[in-house]
Amino acid sequence: MRSILAILCSLAVCIAQGKSRNIIGQVVDTSGAGFSNVMVRLFLDSNVKTTYTGLNGAFRFPSIKSPRFEIEVNFLGKKAFSANYEPDSNTSGDYIIKPIVLGYAPNNLNEVIVSASPMIVKEDTVQYNVASYKVKDGATIEEVIKKLPGIIVDKSGGINAQGQQVTKVKVNGKDFFGGDITTATRNLPASIVDNVQVIEDYGEQARLTGIKGGTSERILNINTKSKHKGSFGSASVAGGTNDRYFTGVTANYFNAEQQLSFLGTANNINTSNSKLSEDLSNNANGLNSTQTAGVNYRNKLSAKLLAYGSYTYTRKENTTNSFAEQQDINPVNTRYSTRNGSGTSQNITHRLQTNFEYTMSAKDYLKITPYLSTSSANMANNSIAKIRRTGFFTDNSGISEGKDVSQNGGVNLFFNHKFKKTARNLAFSIGVDQTQTTGQRNSRNSYLNIDSTDVDSLRPNPVASQLNQHQNITTLSKSFKTQFEVSYTEPVSKSAFLEIGYKHNKNNTSNNRDVTNFDTASNEMIPSPGQTNHYRYSFTVDKFSLNFKKISRKFNLVAGFGIQETNLSGAIEKTGISTDYRNLNVVPNIRLVYNFQRNNTLTLVYSGTNKDPGFEQLQPVVDSSNLTNILIGNQHLKTEFTNRVNLRYNRFSKTSENSIFLDLSANETRNKIVQSVANEINGTGRTTTYVNAPGAVSVVGIVGLTQPFANRKLVFSASVSSAYNTNISFVDDQRNDGNSLTFTPSARLQIDIPNRLDVQVNASYSFARTITEYQQNLIRTQSQSLSVAINGKAYFLKNYTVGYDYTKTFYYGYGDGVSINPDIINVFLEYSFVKTIPVKLRIQVNDLLDQNTGVSRSVYGSTITDSRTNRLGRFILLGLTLTLQQFKANKE
Numbered sequence: 079m080r081s082i083l084a085i086l087c088s089l090a091v092c093i094a095q096g097k098s099r100n101i102i103g104q105v106v107d108t109s110g111a112g113f114s115n116v117m118v119r120l121f122l123d124s125n126v127k128t129t130y131t132g133l134n135g136a137f138r139f140p141s142i143k144s145p146r147f148e149i150e151v152n153f154l155g156k157k158a159f160s161a162n163y164e165p166d167s168n169t170s171g172d173y174i175i176k177p178i179v180l181g182y183a184p185n186n187l188n189e190v191i192v193s194a195s196p197m198i199v200k201e202d203t204v205q206y207n208v209a210s211y212k213v214k215d216g217a218t219i220e221e222v223i224k225k226l227p228g229i230i231v232d233k234s235g236g237i238n239a240q241g242q243q244v245t246k247v248k249v250n251g252k253d254f255f256g257g258d259i260t261t262a263t264r265n266l267p268a269s270i271v272d273n274v275q276v277i278e279d280y281g282e283q284a285r286l287t288g289i290k291g292g293t294s295e296r297i298l299n300i301n302t303k304s305k306h307k308g309s310f311g312s313a314s315v316a317g318g319t320n321d322r323y324f325t326g327v328t329a330n331y332f333n334a335e336q337q338l339s340f341l342g343t344a345n346n347i348n349t350s351n352s353k354l355s356e357d358l359s360n361n362a363n364g365l366n367s368t369q370t371a372g373v374n375y376r377n378k379l380s381a382k383l384l385a386y387g388s389y390t391y392t393r394k395e396n397t398t399n400s401f402a403e404q405q406d407i408n409p410v411n412t413r414y415s416t417r418n419g420s421g422t423s424q425n426i427t428h429r430l431q432t433n434f435e436y437t438m439s440a441k442d443y444l445k446i447t448p449y450l451s452t453s454s455a456n457m458a459n460n461s462i463a464k465i466r467r468t469g470f471f472t473d474n475s476g477i478s479e480g481k482d483v484s485q486n487g488g489v490n491l492f493f494n495h496k497f498k499k500t501a502r503n504l505a506f507s508i509g510v511d512q513t514q515t516t517g518q519r520n521s522r523n524s525y526l527n528i529d530s531t532d533v534d535s536l537r538p539n540p541v542a543s544q545l546n547q548h549q550n551i552t553t554l555s556k557s558f559k560t561q562f563e564v565s566y567t568e569p570v571s572k573s574a575f576l577e578i579g580y581k582h583n584k585n586n587t588s589n590n591r592d593v594t595n596f597d598t599a600s601n602e603m604i605p606s607p608g609q610t611n612h613y614r615y616s617f618t619v620d621k622f623s624l625n626f627k628k629i630s631r632k633f634n635l636v637a638g639f640g641i642q643e644t645n646l647s648g649a650i651e652k653t654g655i656s657t658d659y660r661n662l663n664v665v666p667n668i669r670l671v672y673n674f675q676r677n678n679t680l681t682l683v684y685s686g687t688n689k690d691p692g693f694e695q696l697q698p699v700v701d702s703s704n705l706t707n708i709l710i711g712n713q714h715l716k717t718e719f720t721n722r723v724n725l726r727y728n729r730f731s732k733t734s735e736n737s738i739f740l741d742l743s744a745n746e747t748r749n750k751i752v753q754s755v756a757n758e759i760n761g762t763g764r765t766t767t768y769v770n771a772p773g774a775v776s777v778v779g780i781v782g783l784t785q786p787f788a789n790r791k792l793v794f795s796a797s798v799s800s801a802y803n804t805n806i807s808f809v810d811d812q813r814n815d816g817n818s819l820t821f822t823p824s825a826r827l828q829i830d831i832p833n834r835l836d837v838q839v840n841a842s843y844s845f846a847r848t849i850t851e852y853q854q855n856l857i858r859t860q861s862q863s864l865s866v867a868i869n870g871k872a873y874f875l876k877n878y879t880v881g882y883d884y885t886k887t888f889y890y891g892y893g894d895g896v897s898i899n900p901d902i903i904n905v906f907l908e909y910s911f912v913k914t915i916p917v918k919l920r921i922q923v924n925d926l927l928d929q930n931t932g933v934s935r936s937v938y939g940s941t942i943t944d945s946r947t948n949r950l951g952r953f954i955l956l957g958l959t960l961t962l963q964q965f966k967a968n969k970e
Contacts, residue, residue, distance in 0.1 A: 099165065101139040103175040105131050105151055112136065113180065121148040121676065122733050135177075142173075146733045148195070151178055162195060162732060164789070196735055196790075197227065199677040199728045201634060202278035202290070204228070204240070208271045210790070212832045214873065216961055218353070219271050219300060220263040224838070225828060226274065227730075227737040227784035227795065233361035235260035239276045239296055240726070241741040241780030241799060247298045254300075255339070255374045255388045256431050262300060264351050265328050265341060267310055270965050275299040278681075278726075282445065282492050283505050283565060290636060290669055293687055293722075307333035308965030314354040316920075316957025324957060326352040332965075335384060337376035344369045347924070348950045350392075354920065354959050363932050363947040364398035387432030396423045399948040403893030406764070407850040407857050407940045408757055408809040411467045413764070416895065421459035428452045441496040448489040455482045465706055465762040469531035472706055472762040478521040486513045488559075501569040509561035517553040521703055522546075527761060548596035549703055550603060555693065557587045573630060577638070579623040586616045589693045611699040615648025615657075617690040617717070625667060636669040644688055644717050648696065655698065657713045663688075677730040682723075689718040691751055695768045708765045716749040716770050735786045742779040750774035753939045754808040769808065773815075776803040793828040805848070807939030814940045816850040829870075837870035848937050859942060861891035861935055879908040881922075889933055893944040900929035918959045928952035 101120065105113045112135025120127045122144045131137045151159040159180060165173050196210035211225045224231045230238045237244040237259060246257030255261040279297045280290040311329035326343040341352040346367040369392070376386035399420045406413040431449040438444060458479045465472040488511035495504045523546070530540035565579040593609040596602070625638030642663045649656035665686035672680045694701075697711040727740040749770040757764045782797030798821075805816040824842035829835060847860040869883035883904040889897045906922035932947040 098141050098143050099171060099173045101142050101147070101149075101175065102172050103137055103149070104177045105135040105137065106177050106179055116151060119150045121150065126675065144733050146735070148732045149175070149178070151180065160195075195732050197677070197730045197737060199679055199730050201671045201679065201681070202280075202294075204276045204728060206274045206276075208268060208273055212790075212830060213268050214833065214836070214871075214879075215269070217268050218264055219266045219268045219274070220260075222268045222271070223263060223274060223298075225793070225830070227793075228739045228782055229276070231263075235264060237263070237298060239298070240728070240739045240782070241778075241797075242296045244276070244298050245295045247300065249300050249337075250302060251299060252376060252386050253388070253431070253433065255341075255372055255390060256429060257297075258390075259298070260350060261341065261352075261372070263298075265330075265339075265353060266300060266302075267963060267965075269963070270302050270308075270310065270332065272301050272303045275301065283494075283507060283563065293685060294683075302332060308963070310961075310963040310965055312353050312959060312961045314957060314959040316354055316955050318953050318955035320953045322347050322953045322955055324349075324354060324955065326354065328352045335376065335378035337374065337386070339374040340372070342371040347953075347955070354957050361932065361949070363949060364396045365948070365950055367395040369393040382437045384435040384437075385433065387430070389430045390427075392425070392427045392429075394425045396425075397421070400945060401895055402943055402945045403895055404941060404943045405859075406755070406757075406809075407814075407942070408755070409812050409852045409855060410810065411757070413465065413467050413757065413762060415463055415465040417461055417463040419459060419461040421457060423455060423457040425455045426453065441498075443494045445492045446489065447491075448487075450487040451485075453482075453484045456480070463706070467757075467762050469529065470760070470762045471528040471530070473526040473528075474523060474706060476521060476523040476704075478519060480517065480519040482515060482517045484513065484515040486511070488512060490561075499569065501567065501575055503567040504565070505567075506564040507561070509559070511557075511559040511561075513555075513557045515553075515555045517551075517555075519551040519553075519703070520549075521551075522548050523705065525705055529760065531760075545705070547705060548603075549606075550594045551703060552590075552592045554590040555587070557585060559583070559585045573628060575627040577623075577625040577627065579621075579625070581619070581621045581623070583619045584616060585618075585690070586614075587693065588612075588614045589697065591697065591699070609700050609702060611697050612651040613648060613693070613697050613713075614651070615646065615696060618645040619643070619688060621665070623667065632673055634671040636667065638667045640665040640667060640686075642686070642688070644690075644719075646690060646715075646717055648713060650698065650713070655713065659714070659716050661717060661719070663719055674729075677728075677732065679728055681726040683726075684721075684723050687720050687722065689720070691715040691717070691768070695751060706763045708763065710765060710767045712768050715751060715768060718747055718749050718751060718770075720745050720747045735790070737784045738782070740779075740781045743777070745776045747774040747776075748772060750806060752806050752808070755810070755940070757810055771806045771808075771813075774804050774806055777801070791830055793830070795826040795828070796824070798823045805850070805937060805939055809852075809940050812852045814850055814852055816848065816940065818846065818848045818937050820847075821845045833873055835870070835872055837868065840867040840869075841865070846935065848942060850940050859891070861889070861944075863890070864888045877910045879906075879910070881906045881908070887933075892933065892935060896933060896944040896946045898929075898931055898933065898946070900931055901927050902930055903927055916961050916963075918961070919957075920959070921954070921956045923952070923954050924950065925952045 105116050105118065107113060112131070114131055114135060116131040116135070118129050118131060118137045120139050120142070127139055129137050129139060146162065146164045148160065148162050157180060159178055163175060196207050198205040206226050208222050211222045213221045220231060220235065223229055223237065228240045232238070244259060247259045247262040248254060248257065249262060249266070275298070277297050277299055278294045280294045284290040309331045312327070314324060314326045316324040324345040324347055326345070328341045330339045331337065343350065343352040348362040348366045350368055350370060352370070370390065372388060372390035374388040378384050402417045404415045429451040431447070434446045436444040461476050463474040465474065488509065490507065490509040492507040493505065497503065525545040527543045527545065528540050561583050563579070563581045565577055567575055567577045569575050591611045593606040594603040595606045597604045619642065621640045621642040623638060623640035625636055628635045642665050644661045645659070647658040663686065666684055668682065668684040670682045674680065694709065695711055695715060696713055698713045699711065701709040723744045725740070725742045727738070730737045749772070751768055752771045753766055754769045755764050755766050778801045780797055780799035782795065784793060784795040786793045800822070801820045803818050805814065805818055807814045822842060822844045824840070827839045829837040842865050844863045845860070846862070847858065850857045865885065865887045867885040871879055871881045873879050885902040888899045903926040904922070904924050905926065906920055908918055908920040911917045928951045930949040930951055932949050934945050936943045
């Protein structure tokens with residue numbers, strides 16, 4: 079093994095070094111005359127070499143050993159030039175590049191590859207050039223995203239970028255179907271996309287003012303080729319065994335600021351895609367039937383007014399079967415339980431969002447965003463649970479039915495004004511949001527309780543008791559939120575700025591909960607005053623902030639502070655019970671971006687955020703819909719406040735094309751809301767309430783690297799992620815100072831031979847350890863999983879494609895009834911009628927061995943839950959897909 083590694087390392091060194099050569103070139107104008115005294119920079123893996131052109135525009139870099147390099151030329155009044163070069167590895171001596179003509183990009187030469195940089199690292203943006211990541215004609219942009227360094231696309235289409243989950247997707251900087259990720263990534267063809275950006279987004283105001291603070295979200299922006307216009311779309315139909323079916327259609331028209339898209343699907347193969355996807359894997363829990371239709375619109379109504387928005391209708395039906403094993407670890411007598419459950423649900427949603435951007439002048443900008451959504455959900459569940467503690471046992475069977483209906487609407491307004499003085503700026507935003515939700519629950523539970531604590535020779539039989547419960551719960555929740563924010567920026571020098579801001583948020587909420595129980599004496603449902611509650615509360619945040627921003631060639635600094643007051647007040651009708659809590663925090667705001675060199679940046683961010691308690695945590699009434707787990711809220715809860723420090727590092731080498739990223743976050747939360755559990759002395763039941771606790775800490779980090787070889791035909795990626803969290807809770811008046819630790823290394827090898835082979839080999843290992851620690855005892859549990867996967871496609875005989883996806887997962891340390899080690903195999907064969915019509919015929923087999931099952935572990939306080947859930951199993955599908963695309967350069 080060591081000898082093999084030594085050989086590989088030697089080969090890598092040889093490839094990296096290459097042969098020494100002199101790089102010779104000339105900078106000329108469009109007439110061919112040489113430009114003298116022009117700075118020319120040559121970028122290598124570890125440094126930058128600089129020279130100036132002579133009298134005839136000639137330049138020379140001696141003894142360059144790197145197999146790849148970038149030339150950059152800048153001259154006042156001329157368009158900047160930048161190109162990558164990869165000379166023939168067999169050449170040595172003088173290497174003469176084509177004359178650099180300022181004003182336009184050079185054409186490719188046979189002996190040299192000239193291309194845009196595959197990856198560019200800027201302050202809060204990592205940009206990937208799509209043309210550098212080859213995929214087969216007709217592939218979606220998701221196929222490209224899967225190849226991007228530092229990005230992981232999971233089986234359901236979710237995207238993790240540099241260790242954080244992407245929350246939304248934009249197209250050309252604007253929302254596309256409300257930012258839904260898979261709607262964009264699984265429908266847009268890669269051929270129309272210029273680049274993909276991963277952006278740390280701080281909101282509209284930060285984008286315009288440059289003063290970035292508070293929390294951010296990681297988003298994806300897909301930029302299409304701006305000088306192209308055209309139409310593209312697809313239609314798919316498929317049917318298979320076990321009554322599986324799929325139908326889908328997409329239609330799009332793009333022309334700069336004009337965009338119109340329609341999509342629709344109806345299927346029962348656990349996907350929301352509108353196109354029969356090449357991604358065979360399926361990790362959605364349960365069996366899902368989905369119908370979706372939507373339209374997205376964008377148009378520049380005038381030179382100053384841009385309108386865009388979307389409407390989406392979704393109907394989803396789900397059937398789930400699950401099994402769970404749970405440990406409730408306490409100082410004296412741990413509670414163990416198992417639960418078999420089955421459930422069905424039907425969800426219908428309508429979502430409408432529009433945006434109007436009005437550029438009144440070069441100095442004034444207005445954006446108005448109204449939105450409206452409605453949803454309804456019907457559900458029915460059955461469960462059988464067995465709960466035991468030493469000496470006690472409960473057998474619980476339950477049936478429940480329910481319905482929720484919700485309406486949400488609001489509008490956000492943002493205005494920005496630039497003064498005559500450069501960088502003097504005024505921005506403000508106003509938002510209003512209203513939500514109403516009604517709910518109904520009808521539950522029937524049967525409890526068989528067995529007490530064997532006093533069993534002896536005189537009393538050989540345990541004491542058994544039977545309890546039946548029939549309960550109806552009706553809820554009505556209303557919330558009205560208002561938001562106002564204003565910011566004024568004043569330049570104090572050419573590179574320094576001062577910002578003064580004020581932010582106000584208020585949420586008024588009312589929650590009504592009415593409970594009736596079945597009375598066996600009267601054979602009627604009667605009100606239960608002890609469980610009925612009408613509660614009103616409001617949460618208000620006022621924050622004044624002062625920030626200083628400094629810009630230089632090497633760094634960008636924002637430093638300041640905010641004074642933040644929070645107020646949580648509430649009252650229960652007709653009881654006289656009320657609460658009023660106020661808190662004042664001084665919140666530093668620091669954001670430093672340091673540029674070591676091009677594509678090599680370090681970002682440090684400190685921020686503070688608050689979180690108000692939820693309604694279930696606040697209402698001080700008994701929820702006994704489950705008699706083995708009674709809940710009582712605490713109206714005296716305080717708001718949480720979290721201090722957060724985030725460190726990010728990104729480095730990309732244009733010559734070797736390797737990339738390294740680091741993302742590390744540490745959080746400390748004051749007044750953390752945690753569970754406080756009291757176990758029954760003579761039984762298996764428990765009562766849970768909520769309290770504030772100090773000392774909550776979490777640390778999450780990931781580091782990764784990517785190294786391509788052989789002109790990206792071979793790409794190796796590796797990452798290591800880890801997370802540490804304190805699991806503070808209280809059980810029977812004792813504090814649990816436990817913690818959890820996860821450690822997950824992973825590696826990926828990509829083999830990409832254009833139009834021949836596309837393979838990914840993945841391996842990941844996960845270790846999870848949980849410690850439950852009371853004053854007198856400590857309990858340690860751990861679990862592990864190992865996953866190995868290979869997936870890819872092979873292209874042969876011009877028109878045929880074979881796809882495959884194999885995953886093997888080993889689980890260790892999970893509950894005996896949960897742990898399985900499934901082999902998941904998916905395959906397809908596809909034929910393309912290339913010469914006649916753009917139609918593909920495909921037959922695919924999903925879960926060949928019929929072993930697809932979801933396994934998970936969750937830890938909350940002193941409770942550890944292992945779950946197993948059914949997933950879509952084996953079926954065979956035969957389908958046709960028609961793809962049409964007319965996308966060409968715009969003559970304008």
